[in-house]
Amino acid sequence: MIATTLLISLALAGLPQARPLDDDDIGRSVGEALIRHGDEAHAALDALTALALYARALEEDSASYPALWRAAREAVNLGMLAEERTERKRRAQEAVSFAERAREADPSGAEAYEWLSIALGRLALEEGLKTRARLASEIRSAALTALALDSLNAGAHHVLGEWNAEIRRLSGIQRWAARSMLGVDAIGDASWDAALEHLERAVRLAPESLVHHLDLARAYLDLGRKADARRELLEVLDRPSLDPIDPLQKEAAKRLLDGL
Secondary structure (H helix, E strand, C coil), rough: HHHHHHHHHHHHHHCCCCCCHHHHHHHHHHHHHHHHHHHHHHHHCCCHHHHHHHHHHHHHCCCCHHHHHHHHHHHHHHHHHHCHHHHHHHHHHHHHHHHHHHHCCCCCCCHHHHHHHHHHHHCCCCHHHHHHHHHHHHHHHHHHHHHCCCCCCHHHHHHHHHHHHHHHHHHHHHHHHHHHHHHHHHHHHCCCHHHHHHHHHHHHHHHCCHHHHHHHHHHHHHHHHHHHHHHHHHHHHHHEEEEEEECHHHHHHHHHHHHH
């Protein structure tokens, strides 16, 4: 036990914001303690420290499923916080890599597919139309697999809602071009009804997640439902920040609300 505690102390040494050992660390493995401290950093909205802690946990066990999908989540967060396109793309690619490793570590884990779909979506935003079209199929497939493993996975519902919304936001010519690259089956069923169904489900399943409310509000605005959009935007502003990207969500919600 003394040796394990010493190892945990050494593993935490030098990491920013890393808390000293406490009673909760007693009896945990080094990797488990690092993941717990990473979760604390995430809750403190410190994505960089959280990722560093999960990466340190992966040095202890490179196939740790809990560390891998969490690392994918923090890489996504860091990409969303980045101002430079090259950094956003690098973080998205990093997140895809972590999520793919999580999928390999546990093919039955819904979180791996959830964060793979989210990471691919972030990567698609930094690519050209042809690559986006190719990634769209992979995004949808990963989200559907997550829901097949866990029908209550709010993140996967969100991804599918946004997938449908983004397809419907394309012009007729853009949809034709995407259809020619993806095939009719890939986008033929995209609809605003499906977008709202999945986005509203995400909000019901995880009402504490600000991004769910924000993207549902955007869909309502696309459909001219301003009162519903206002309600969701106020939810974003009224709820506490729980994820590192939440301050950005609040800023976006305020801009949209000011425009109503």
